[in-house]
Amino acid sequence: MQIHRENSPSRPTVIVTRMVPGEVTIPSASVRILGDDKPSREQLLSGIRGASAIVTMFSDKVDAEFLNAAGPDLKGVCNYAVGFDNIDLEACKAKNVIVTNTPHAVTEGTADLAWTLILAVARRLIEADRFARSPEYTTRGPLGITEFLGTDLTGRNLLIVGAGRIGYATALRSIGWGMRIMYTARSRHVDFELAPLAARRVSLEEGLREADVVSIHTPLTPETRHLIDARAINLMKPTAIIINTARGPIIDESALAQALMERKIWGAGLDVFEHEPRVHPDLIGLDNVTMTPHIGSAEDKYRRLMTELVSENAGAILAGKEPPNRIA
Ligand code: NAP
Secondary structure (H helix, E strand, O other), X not given: OOEEXXXXXXXXXXXXXXXXXXXXXXXXXXXXXXXXXXXXXXHHHHHOOOOOEEEEOOOOOEOHHHHHHHOOOOOEEEEOOOOOOOEOHHHHHHOOOEEEOOOOOOHHHHHHHHHHHHHHHHOOHHHHHHHHHOHHHHHHOOOOOOXXXXXXXXXXXXXXXXXXXXXXXXXXXXXXXXXEEEEEOOOOOHHHHOOXXXXXXXXXXXXXXXXXXXEEOOOOOOOOOOOEOHHHHHHOOOOXXXXXXXOHHXXXXXXXXXXXXXXXXXXXXXXXXXXXOEOOHHHHOOOOEEEOOOOOOOOHHHHHHHHHHHHHHHHHHHOOOOOOOEOO
């Protein structure tokens, strides 16, 4: 299904590859939405032909083939995400195509989801929910005092891997549990070290050894692919929890599944997967992993803010101005 919001042959066309909350509004352009659902690659490549700007989702691969399919009028790719590992920046540069993202708009929602997963894993929420729905709960009567024991968080050690916007917001939420915060990043982040976080900068190895909760917030880059591999997981405490709301390939999913099967760590909370939308088959049957289908920023208010940001970015690019969230 294609939805034409405005149409005039003299105006530049902005293609939005998926329906988004709110409305992509660019006064100087015709906006066309390709459809409700993810288009096939063929539908995507034929749908973007002639576009002056394209609003892409994190699952749209933007490479030379994509740029060639769009054609010579393309001036900008406005990613509806903060992460941009789906975009070949060099290919965009070679075609003088500007690339933008949506920082800040995703921060609170993704930090909330990281905490949803931390609490769900610590308190075995999925197992408990499944049991509460089962006839066994009604027939068996009150639970034994030793059943569904979780792990507590108060005063525990939290390691933030990737000390940026979402890492900060996730760390901030730990104050209610009086957690001791550590962070790891390539550079020093003084904001993490000041009140109220008072975080300690550590090496990844040191942090993994000490942490009770590890939360991943780096971008996916060649450097961070499999940053958490079997060796890294082996450093973790048997009582530790690992959360990934960043990008799936940052964790070696096979190594994690193996560690969870062998109960080498307490549990994992995953919003992202190495081969999305496929989940490693060994994870499916495990009760010490809680999984969500890449919904970090899936909250109406934040998604509408993302829609406003892509509109501002595309509008600026088409007007020949510097867009507010340029990444390349
Ligand atoms: P950000 O503000 O750019 O923070 C990322 C941090 O990672 C930076 O401060 C950087 O610090 C650090 N970093 C980069 N490379 C590193 C490395 N090799 N080792 C350790 N730290 C490294 O980004 P953000 O807004 O917080 O977003 C983080 C990521 O979350 C995004 O890239 C995106 O992939 C993901 N995300 C997922 C969802 C979802 O739906 N699940 C939603 C939003 C975002 P240094 O430069 O000092 O290393």
